[in-house]
Amino acid sequence: MSDLSIDNTHDQHAVRMAKLDELRAAGRDPFRASFAVSHLSGDARKLYVDGQDNAVNVSVAGRIVVIRDMGKSQFVKLFDQQSGSEAGPIQIYVKKDVVGDEAYASFKKLDLGDIIGAEGTLFKTKTGEITVRVDRFVLLAKALRPLPEKWHGLSDPEQVYRQRYLDLIVNRESRERLLLRSRIVSHIRRFLEARQFIEVETPVLQNVAGGAAARPFTTHHNALGMDFFLRISLELYLKRLLVGGIDRVFEIGRNFRNEGISRRHNPEFTMLEVYQAYSDFRGMMELVKALLQSLCADVLGTSKIRHAASGLEIDFSGDWREVPYKQLIRETTGDADWFERTKDQKIAGAEALDLKVDPKWEEFEITNEIFSKKIEPTLIQPTFVTHLPKELCPLAKLNHEDPGVLDVFELIIGGMEIAPAYSEQNDPIEQRRMFEAQAGEEKQNIDHDFILALEHGMPPAGGMGIGIDRLCILLSGAESIRDVIYFPQLRTQSAAGAP
RNA sequence: GGGUCGAUAGCUCAACGGUAGAGCAGCGUCCUUUUAAGUCGUUGGUUCUGGGUUCGAAUCCCAGUCGACCCA
Numbered sequence: 001m002s003d004l005s006i007d008n009t010h011d012q013h014a015v016r017m018a019k020l021d022e023l024r025a026a027g028r029d030p031f032r033a034s035f036a037v038s039h040l041s042g043d044a045r046k047l048y049v050d051g052q053d054n055a056v057n058v059s060v061a062g063r064i065v066v067i068r069d070m071g072k073s074q075f076v077k078l079f080d081q082q083s084g085s086e087a088g089p090i091q092i093y094v095k096k097d098v099v100g101d102e103a104y105a106s107f108k109k110l111d112l113g114d115i116i117g118a119e120g121t122l123f124k125t126k127t128g129e130i131t132v133r134v135d136r137f138v139l140l141a142k143a144l145r146p147l148p149e150k151w152h153g154l155s156d157p158e159q160v161y162r163q164r165y166l167d168l169i170v171n172r173e174s175r176e177r178l179l180l181r182s183r184i185v186s187h188i189r190r191f192l193e194a195r196q197f198i199e200v201e202t203p204v205l206q207n208v209a210g211g212a213a214a215r216p217f218t219t220h221h222n223a224l225g226m227d228f229f230l231r232i233s234l235e236l237y238l239k240r241l242l243v244g245g246i247d248r249v250f251e252i253g254r255n256f257r258n259e260g261i262s263r264r265h266n267p268e269f270t271m272l273e274v275y276q277a278y279s280d281f282r283g284m285m286e287l288v289k290a291l292l293q294s295l296c297a298d299v300l301g302t303s304k305i306r307h308a309a310s311g312l313e314i315d316f317s318g319d320w321r322e323v324p325y326k327q328l329i330r331e332t333t334g335d336a337d338w339f340e341r342t343k344d345q346k347i348a349g350a351e352a353l354d355l356k357v358d359p360k361w362e363e364f365e366i367t368n369e370i371f372s373k374k375i376e377p378t379l380i381q382p383t384f385v386t387h388l389p390k391e392l393c394p395l396a397k398l399n400h401e402d403p404g405v406l407d408v409f410e411l412i413i414g415g416m417e418i419a420p421a422y423s424e425q426n427d428p429i430e431q432r433r434m435f436e437a438q439a440g441e442e443k444q445n446i447d448h449d450f451i452l453a454l455e456h457g458m459p460p461a462g463g464m465g466i467g468i469d470r471l472c473i474l475l476s477g478a479e480s481i482r483d484v485i486y487f488p489q490l491r492t493q494s495a496a497g498a499p
Numbered sequence: 500g501g502g503u504c505g506a507u508a509g510c511u512c513a514a515c516g517g518u519a520g521a522g523c524a525g526c527g528u529c530c531u532u533u534u535a536a537g538u539c540g541u542u543g544g545u546u547c548u549g550g551g552u553u554c555g556a557a558u559c560c561c562a563g564u565c566g567a568c569c570c571a
Contacts, residue, residue: 010543
């Protein structure tokens, strides 16, 4: 039957193609359309009643990730969605005298990586592992390529990102980290919905890429004969919905920025933005604190996490530090009159802190360089930095006592910006003025249609954004944004391993 | 964009100027409660690509591709 040539036994793809031909020649379909699964692996295991072997029938399916061939019986482990837990893949036990000679012979031809379905009864092995004693099994999908090594897994970072499916199968930490992201996002939705927030979707293709200062991607719509930008922010459309009377609104969506790729930056990334009419940045403080504390409690099961970069413990419980931006700058520069200094004096001050500053920068950019390089990385515990200079964001309300600063905060945790929040600007005249006053790297594109919406009246509101990727880096202890995105952006390459 | 480091069997890694090896996987055998199962045997390489140096290059040099890290 087998026409494997001796020369080919090292070529695992060729060996498996030959097995495939054999199956087809024998009239078996190696790629089935469906299988009746009674339980996912973890749920199946829970059905076992202690001391009552072979009393409960289950039907499970998954990928073969372990084969222990004992001659006339085999222990095999099947990997499915629930295999990420402590218990790992579910074990099945196939005995020749249970399934019969013919079925057993075909079972022996299965390979690591094949996907099968199995029906049988639950029992506990000598060593105490709940296992399915198989009465019947069926090959559901033949794997023509081998799995990575069973003990060391897959460690080549390039292959981990390009063939994430392999990483997910063999590297438990990767799988748990990425599944944690799903639980985080799910929790955020439930938290906000419980507070009467409504989830919406707004355009990704935009005429004006507004709401932030960043280089957008451009694309082209053929039928309209016009160029579009991919959005860089969710903000301006969600505020239009505030005008439209959707008072508590949020979106979790992908933004695109045509900028560098690094451990902290992927060209497409996910933002949560939340707007609450009749609230303000103080209300957002309460909201984001409650959100993160409930995330810790319900998803992580702890209020303390280890900060991957510094090794320090971050404590989310209790009250969080609140400190004005200007105070931090004055403390760090040791200059109580920093904001009264001339530009040359600020340049000298920044250089005294070992910072390189471009003389072409605006004064607020020099000051902000001190903030982002010398202050932000040191803020490990959750810290609300409040009242940023007005030049840093045109979309927030100016503070009443000090019109040089904004009624905003930036929540810093683990040295990373996690959540900015504003008392949102709803004065259309002032909004236009602030857009036009923007300079340097903070300059935004002006969306006149958005101003028109404001002219119809937007209720006072608090707004808040969270970078979901960064939040996941923080909460999962990941080192890189690539570790919390299934398919991070890489340079394209011809298909690896193609025949 | 600049700098540093890396790419060897399907996977994880050796070999560091002198015959490219190991473990796992694969192939063939033994074994009906294994836990990285065990056992005996065995196949497997465009050493990322292209140049160069050398009697001889996986190894040294140059250029490129892809990736990681740091910086801008």
